Amino acid sequence: MDEHTLNLRPPVWLPITVVVIAGLAFIAGKHVEVRGYQPLQISVDGDGRVSAAPDIAQLSFGIQTGRQKTAQAAMEKLRKDMEAIITAVKAAGIDAKDIRTESLWLNPAYDWVDGRQVPQGFEASQSLRVKVRNLDTIGKVLSDATAAGANQVGDVSFTIDDPEELRTQARNEAIAKAKAKASALAAQLGKSLGKLKAYNEGSFGGPPVPMYEKAMMADGMGGGGGVPVPAGEQEVRLSVVLTYELR
Numbered sequence: 001m002d003e004h005t006l007n008l009r010p011p012v013w014l015p016i017t018v019v020v021i022a023g024l025a026f027i028a029g030k031h032v033e034v035r036g037y038q039p040l041q042i043s044v045d046g047d048g049r050v051s052a053a054p055d056i057a058q059l060s061f062g063i064q065t066g067r068q069k070t071a072q073a074a075m076e077k078l079r080k081d082m083e084a085i086i087t088a089v090k091a092a093g094i095d096a097k098d099i100r101t102e103s104l105w106l107n108p109a110y111d112w113v114d115g116r117q118v119p120q121g122f123e124a125s126q127s128l129r130v131k132v133r134n135l136d137t138i139g140k141v142l143s144d145a146t147a148a149g150a151n152q153v154g155d156v157s158f159t160i161d162d163p164e165e166l167r168t169q170a171r172n173e174a175i176a177k178a179k180a181k182a183s184a185l186a187a188q189l190g191k192s193l194g195k196l197k198a199y200n201e202g203s204f205g206g207p208p209v210p211m212y213e214k215a216m217m218a219d220g221m222g223g224g225g226g227v228p229v230p231a232g233e234q235e236v237r238l239s240v241v242l243t244y245e246l247r
Contacts (some may be wrong), residue, residue: 040246041197042189044181047239048173054234056161057138060102060154061085061145062127067109067120074106074124081149082126088148089130092141098131102154127152133161135231160234167203170238174201178242186246194245203238 063081068074089099104127109120132138135158142153160166186193 039194040189040191041243042182042185042246043198043241043243044178044185045239045241046174046176046178046181047237048170048175048177049235049237050166050169050173051233051235052160052166054158054160054231055133055135056159057132057135057231058155058157058159059130059132059138059141060127060156061130061142061150062102062125062152062154063150064125064152065123067123069121071106071108071122071124074122078124078126082128084148085128085145085150088144089128089141092144093134093137094130094132094141098133100129102127102129125152127154158231158234160236163234163236166236167238170203170236171201171240174238174240175242178240182242182244186244189246191246194247196242197245198243199240201238201240203236 063078063085065074065077065081068077086099090096103125106122106124109123111118111120130141132141138156146153182193
């Protein structure tokens with residue numbers, strides 16, 4: 001053999017190495033393909049509404065002293081008048097835990113004379129926030145408070161003390177509507193519902209719906225006839241969004 005002839009035959013291990021690398025590349029490609037697959041999903045909403053008569057009233061009332069010669073005199077008159085009001089409210093059946101101070105202030109009073117500010121003593125005021133659990137006594141509480149000296153009456157609001165049961169009812173209604181909507185949409189797409197992938201909800205209360213036939217009467221206020229205090233109804237609304245896989 002010519003000593004200058006070159007042997008170009010590949011080594012025995014080279015074909016095996018090429019096959020192994022190609023196989024790994026194929027497997028890796030399939031793995032990436034599976035991981036990147038995202039099944040079709042749909043999101044649907046539903047809402048539920050439940051109404052009920054409120055069982056709690058919040059009353060706001062208090063006393064304003066008018067002008068007194070000194071700050072001490074204004075605060076002393078406020079103290080005596082407020083003690084009388086609180087005593088009357090408790091006698092009307094309100095627990096101490098349901099009576100709280102909403103505001104309290106003491107201010108100097110002035111008149112303007114010939115363009116000058118002239119001091120005219122001091123005024124004090126205090127208002128209470130009272131929770132009434134027996135709605136039939138709203139009229140008596142207001143009447144007794146004004147008879148005891150309350151000369152400031154603010155807002156009267158109604159609410160439901162424990163709305164969680166109403167939220168549960170509204171949630172059940174909202175979920176049922178959303179499920180029905182999801183099933184109908186899946187059928188229209190030629191699919192069926194798969195796994196539930198996400199759930200979101202939000203709730204809010206609607207405004208009171210007046211019901212004057214159930215109005216409470218605040219007898220004795222202002223010396224005239226009874227003042228209607230409609231209890232109305234409270235509406236609890238809750239919306240949900242369900243996200244499903246389709247298969």
